[in-house]
Amino acid sequence: MTRVYRADDGRYEGMEYRRCGRSGLRLPAISLGLWHNFGGVDAAETGERIALRAFDRGITHFDLANNYGPPPGSAELFFGSLLKRHLGPYRDEIVVSTKAGYGMWPGPYGEWGSRKYLVASCDQSLSRMGLDYVDVFYHHRPDPDTPLEETMGALDYLVRSGRALYAGISNYGPDETREAVRILRALGTPCLIHQARYSMLDRGVEKGLLDVLEREGVGGIWFSPLAQGLLTDRYLDGTIPPGSRASRSVFLKPERLTAAMIGKLNALDGIAKERGESLARLAIKWLLRDARTTSVLVGASSPEQLDESLRALDGPALSGAELAEIEAALARPE
Ligand SMILES: NC(=O)c1ccc[n+]([C@@H]2O[C@H](COP(=O)([O-])OP(=O)(O)OC[C@H]3O[C@@H](n4cnc5c(N)ncnc54)[C@H](OP(=O)(O)O)[C@@H]3O)[C@@H](O)[C@H]2O)c1
Numbered sequence: 001m002t003r004v005y006r007a008d009d010g011r012y013e014g015m016e017y018r019r020c021g022r023s024g025l026r027l028p029a030i031s032l033g034l035w036h037n038f039g040g041v042d043a044a045e046t047g048e049r050i051a052l053r054a055f056d057r058g059i060t061h062f063d064l065a066n067n068y069g070p071p072p073g074s075a076e077l078f079f080g081s082l083l084k085r086h087l088g089p090y091r092d093e094i095v096v097s098t099k100a101g102y103g104m105w106p107g108p109y110g111e112w113g114s115r116k117y118l119v120a121s122c123d124q125s126l127s128r129m130g131l132d133y134v135d136v137f138y139h140h141r142p143d144p145d146t147p148l149e150e151t152m153g154a155l156d157y158l159v160r161s162g163r164a165l166y167a168g169i170s171n172y173g174p175d176e177t178r179e180a181v182r183i184l185r186a187l188g189t190p191c192l193i194h195q196a197r198y199s200m201l202d203r204g205v206e207k208g209l210l211d212v213l214e215r216e217g218v219g220g221i222w223f224s225p226l227a228q229g230l231l232t233d234r235y236l237d238g239t240i241p242p243g244s245r246a247s248r249s250v251f252l253k254p255e256r257l258t259a260a261m262i263g264k265l266n267a268l269d270g271i272a273k274e275r276g277e278s279l280a281r282l283a284i285k286w287l288l289r290d291a292r293t294t295s296v297l298v299g300a301s302s303p304e305q306l307d308e309s310l311r312a313l314d315g316p317a318l319s320g321a322e323l324a325e326i327e328a329a330l331a332r333p334e
Pocket residue numbers: 032033034035036037063064140170171195196222223224225226227228229230232233234243244245246280297298299300301304305306308309
């Protein structure tokens with residue numbers, strides 16, 4: 001018989017909640033993403049332990065997408081089952097997001113940004129998760145061939161029809177973001193949040209996007225904050241451990257582990273060690289230093305990894321001298 005889950009009574013004590021842009025919604029400083037490790041190919045029992053640990057530690061936000069798995073759709077099925085078996089009674093304490101934009105089914109209506117695709121995909125996601133609504137629905141990537149008015153109109157429709165409470169965008173550049181935000185505002189459905197890649201190793205958002213988000217009052221949630229595991233102790237000795245993402249996912253190519261990259265990671269690890277912290281903790285703390293960070297969206301393949309990420313919320317903030325040391329380490333060639 002399945003044990004009845006009861007959330008930890010102290011779950012809100014150790015988490016910080018940050019306002020998402022100029023909205024009324026606050027998100028945990030650290031959120032959990034289900035891109036890897038929660039698919040049909042993964043051990044559901046481990047996924048369950050990670051997700052329940054997250055909720056027990058105050059992580060109220062779980063991020064999904066139609067295509068997360070593999071196979072595509074299976075992370076949403078996993079999450080639907082988790083809600084049914086354990087988290088359902090806590091639905092009102094949870095912010096669930098999902099997205100559409102990448103290839104999901106064959107034919108011309110299974111990807112990109114048409115209204116046809118987005119509405120159908122949202123309905124499929126709701127059905128897989130057994131939900132009446134998601135809290136945030138994102139357009140996952142800009143579509144160069146569909147008018148932005150149509151895509152944003154579809155997001156507005158999804159909110160007005162009750163399928164989503166808020167609209168978001170992901171992977172949009174600064175100019176596209178400004179335009180999307182303008183259209184959504186005119187439609188009466190403000191853009192809640194932008195989901196972008198941001199880590200010590202990937203600072204593209206600093207070239208304009210952060211300023212746009214601040215000016216427009218849109219929240220920022222950062223994916224791959226650990227550069228998929230590079231910014232942890234996993235690869236510091238230059239080898240690829242069996243079972244690690246670099247050993248089994250096309251998204252983290254072993255070629256990224258050059259000698260120069262390993263040198264840089266070890267330099268950063270040295271700064272972390274001087275603080276008595278891990279590299280993962282330092283990398284997340286570094287993102288949290290910026291008030292424009294609403295939430296840092298981590299992945300984890302074990303509850304222990306998640307606990308390590310959560311330690312970023314403890315201990316003193318980074319000093320000016322430490323930030324300068326980090327800049328110097330990051331300036332090394334990769
Ligand atoms: N909007 C988008 O286009 C987009 C794109 C990508 C991701 N996302 C979202 O962002 C979320 C997070 O992305 P991500 O998984 O790439 O984030 P990440 O936090 O940079 O990487 C997570 C991976 O790093 C490794 N790791 C984490 N903590 C560790 C620790 N303490 N020690 C050693 N290794 C550790 C684990 O990999 P292994 O243990 O497997 O090696 C883990 O699965 C996704 O789940 C998804 O929700 C969105």
